[in-house]
Amino acid sequence: MSSPAPLAERLRARSIPVGVVGLGYVGLPLAALLAEAGFSVIGVDRDAARVARINAGENPIEGREPDLGELVAAAVTGGRLTATPDPGRLAAAGAVFVCVETPVDEAHRPDYSSLEAACRVVGAVLGRGALVVVESTLAPGTMNRLVIPALLASSGGRAGRDFLVGHCPERVMPGRLVRNMRTMSRVIGAASEEAAEAMTAIYSAFVTGELDVSDPLTAELVKTSENAYRDVNIAFANQVALICEQVGGDVFRVRELVNKSPGRLMLVPGAGVGGHCIPKDSWLLASSAGDGEAPVLRAARELNDLMPAHVARLVADALGVAGVPTEGARVAVLGYSYLEDSGDTRNSPTVALLAELEAMGCRAAVHDPFVPAYQGELASVLEGAVCAVLMVAHSEYRALDPAWLASIMRRAVLVDGRAVFDARALESAGFVHRRVGVGGRVGVAGVL
Helix, strand or coil, rough: HHHCCHHHHHCCCCCCCCEECCCCCCHHHHHHHHHCCCCCCCECCCCHHHHHHHHCCCCCEECCCCCHHHHHHHHHHHEEEEEECCHHHHHHHHEEEECCCCCCCCCCCCCCCHHHHHHHHHHCCCCCCEEEEECCCCCCHHHHHHHHHHHHHCCCEEEECCEEECCCCCCCCCCCCCHHHHHHHEEEEEHHHHHHHHHHHCCCCCCCCCCCEEEEHHHHHHHHHHHHHHHHHHHHHHHHHHHHHHHCCCCCHHHHHHCCCCCCCCCCCCCCCCCCCCCHHHHHHCCCCCCCCCHHHHHHHHHHHHHHHHHHHHHHHHHHHHCCCCCEEEEECCCCCCCCCCCCCCHHHHHHHHHHHHHHEEEEEEEEECCCCCCCCCCHCCCCCEEEEECCCCCHCCCCCCHHHHHHHCCCEEEECCCCCCCCCCCCCCCEEEEECCCCCCCCCCEE
């Protein structure tokens, strides 16, 4: 009897099924793209309602996700994607991708309960010679410290002999999941040469960006570092914004002119940083530095986390100028997701803002066209409001006419956390307004 062909060869020939564990923002587009590339895909998720929707050819992810719905429908209709809550179905897979959340706890320590559970489940059903790739973001050292031991404990095998292991961290953002997964370069963090060959064979089937082969530790460091880098740079922009407010400057004009200097790229400040990645990945990277270390990362996280509270202070200030007490004030909050034109609410800054408003005695009403709990008529949320707070720059909000807002609201007071509204248009409509990063007490007559 002849020996089976190497795994990389079988993957290139699409002659063996592949599995995806976790069908959320990472796993579902991955599964759909693998199916489009000709693989037979087994998607595993413990959410029965999500499984049912996917098997009906529906995209369960809220918000605008170009191409994803069509890809899922085509994959299911063509018989190349099947979703199931049963991980036993993965026994036939030649490669399994783990795409579960890796959050941090209240003390900012990594919480790998879902990851460890997924690895133990996969290890228990893993076929001999199969490949396991973790796409979830990991603190440096997690592959060697947790993933491989969990796979070994449940499989009874030996990494590199009985199964192959790799880490290829995702690089996606809601609103562009399919595009990012297709076009972004990827770090192939392979634990062996055979794993590198197998990973390259499967990722090259749908990724047009570069595939940079490295080791698992380097892949862990790259992903956490790139998101921590962005977090620190946003914190710098927010710090300059706070200084501009204090001294009477305009951070957006400052940013425009700073970025004319070669080598400078100051980011946009705002009402807070949300999403699954940036608020936690700095902590994942810092967790490997030891207690009390990584002061730059910690300071950036703390400053960015303070921005919703700062927005609440702007609300109190604007209401004070308008002569409206905060106690009992109806405040219309526009946007609950963390990202414009998306329904992703993970680590949303609006959650922190609502807690601050409640502590001030305000009565908040929320609207978001992409979050089912807060959909409905915008006018009904604005009616009776003495202040509106723009937290998310959804397209619907960008198109709003300040004069219409003033006609609906009880008092024309607005706090702009995302630099959406034109100051002159607001003043022409009679608004007392505040904008994150712009100093001076701006009212109907301009700077007071």
